[in-house]
Amino acid sequence: MILRYVFENGKLDEVEDQILAPILVCSEPDQIEKMFLQTHFDLGQHTLSSMLDENELPRIENRDNKIVIICKHPMHMEMMEKDIEFGVMSLGLVIYENRLLLISNEPIAVKELVSPWAHVEDVRDVLIQALHRSTMHFHEHLRCINLAMDQLEETLEELVNEPVASQQLKNLFSFSKSMTYYANAVNGNNVLMERIYNNTQKLGFNDNQKEVLDDIRLDSAQCCQEAQIITTVITKMTDARISLMGNNMSILMKRLTIISLMMMPMNLIAGIGGMSEFTAFSENYLHMPMSVSYPLLFLMLGIVGILTYLVLAKLGLLK
Numbered sequence: 379m380i381l382r383y384v385f386e387n388g389k390l391d392e393v394e395d396q397i398l399a400p401i402l403v404c405s406e407p408d409q410i411e412k413m414f415l416q417t418h419f420d421l422g423q424h425t426l427s428s429m430l431d432e433n434e435l436p437r438i439e440n441r442d443n444k445i446v447i448i449c450k451h452p453m454h455m456e457m458m459e460k461d462i463e464f465g466v467m468s469l470g471l472v473i474y475e476n477r478l479l480l481i482s483n484e485p486i487a488v489k490e491l492v493s494p495w496a497h498v499e500d501v502r503d504v505l506i507q508a509l510h511r512s513t514m515h516f517h518e519h520l521r522c523i524n525l526a527m528d529q530l531e532e533t534l535e536e537l538v539n540e541p542v543a544s545q546q547l548k549n550l551f552s553f554s555k556s557m558t559y560y561a562n563a564v565n566g567n568n569v570l571m572e573r574i575y576n577n578t579q580k581l582g583f584n585d586n587q588k589e590v591l592d593d594i595r596l597d598s599a600q601c602c603q604e605a606q607i608i609t610t611v612i613t614k615m616t617d618a619r620i621s622l623m624g625n626n627m628s629i630l631m632k633r634l635t636i637i638s639l640m641m642m643p644m645n646l647i648a649g650i651g652g653m654s655e656f657t658a659f660s661e662n663y664l665h666m667p668m669s670v671s672y673p674l675l676f677l678m679l680g681i682v683g684i685l686t687y688l689v690l691a692k693l694g695l696l697k
Contacts, residue, residue, distance in 0.1 A: 380404045380411055383488060388497040390488060390504070400501055403480045403488050419472065419479055420444070429470025430483040436566035438573055445473040445581060447505070449570055450563035452515045453484060464519060464556050466563040469512065471505055473581075478504050490515075502587055509571065510594050516564055516601050523557065523608055527615070550619065554612045561605040568602040571595045646679075 382399035383390040393399055404411060407430075415421050420443070428434045429448055439446040453465035470481040478501035480491065491508040498504050574581065575595045578588045660671035 379406060379485075380414075381488065385499065388499060389494075390492055390498065392488075398477075400477050401480075401488075401504055402477070403486070403491075405482050405484065405486050407481070415479070415481070419474075421472065426470075426481070429468060429481045432466065432468050432483065434468050436563075436570040438570060438577075440577075440580065443474065447471040447473070447570070447574075449509065449512060450567050451482070451486070451512045452519050452560075452563075464523065464560045466560060469508070471508060473501055473505060477501060480508065502583055506587060506590050506594065509574075510590075510597075512567065513571075513594055513597050513601055516567070516605070517597070519560075520601065520604050520608060523560075526553070527608070527611065550612075550616055554609075554616050557605075557609050557612055561602075561609045564598075564602050564605040568598045571598045 381403045382393050382395070383401035383403070384393055384399050385391075385401075390401060404415065407415065412426060415426060416423065425446060434448055436449045437447075447470070449469050449471070450466050451469040453467050467482060467484045469486075470479075472479040472481070480486075491511050492498060492504055493507060493511065496503075496507050498507060571591070571594060575588070575591050578591060583591065657668060657671075660666045660668070664671065666674075
């Protein structure tokens with residue numbers, strides 16, 4: 379779908395059909411729209427495919443008659459299959475002399491890219507607004523991630539002790555994985571902002587626009603740092619939970635071992651009491667009554683146990 383906008387008193391006004399509209403927003407293009415973009419806007423197939431590829435790295439290319447920018451933009455929560463995931467899409471921006479083309483492979487409205495209160499007069503103002511709104515969206519999503527981390531902290535006991543801990547741990551792994559890609563997208567946008575700011579004169583930005591880009595660059599750097607901190611915290615939270623689950627399993631095995639040790643003397647007594655061959659052997663061949671043979675047997679078993687303990691202690695296996 380292609381939407382066309384014109385400048386009207388510092389705002390963007392949508393028009394039905396105007397071939398020379400300065401702002402065009404193309405989201406989820408079909409094959410016919412892709413052919414239209416390649417034909418009328420001098421976009422190669424590789425360039426267009428890169429703009430629609432969610433795994434494409436953010437970059438900027440300054441060609442003869444246009445400037446091609448690919449940046450990352452956070453997806454809406456309702457677009458994701460799982461609440462625990464945070465999706466990122468690629469956003470392509472192509473600046474011609476007096477026209478701006480925005481392309482994405484996901485549905486996106488111009489109000490997400492340009493603030494309703496912003497004053498825009500040319501295509502570079504719209505570009506700055508799109509970069510600024512993308513950075514602000516990342517900031518808002520990082521706040522949501524912080525809230526999700528607080529909820530994960532509250533479920534620590536349930537994660538360690540409850541039978542559903544494995545499923546919750548799986549969700550935590552999924553959350554950590556998606557956050558890693560999220561932080562990578564924020565970092566890519568930060569590098570892109572640095573390149574744009576360092577080439578403002580070459581890209582045709584005036585002094586006022588350069589000041590705004592400087593503010594966006596600082597916001598992007600702060601967002602990048604925050605994303606890296608959250609990623610580190612989530613990784614440490616995951617490691618801590620795995621350690622806690624392992625410690626809980628060790629405590630459980632210790633309890634089972636204690637129960638086994640409690641049952642061992644009873645098993646030993648029951649086994650000795652059932653040794654009819656030993657009774658017959660001691661009375662018929664050793665001519666020793668049970669009152670003598672069994673105390674000697676217990677004494678020998680005690681000596682064997684003490685020797686075993688000393689050997690294990692000597693080998694350092696009891697530490």
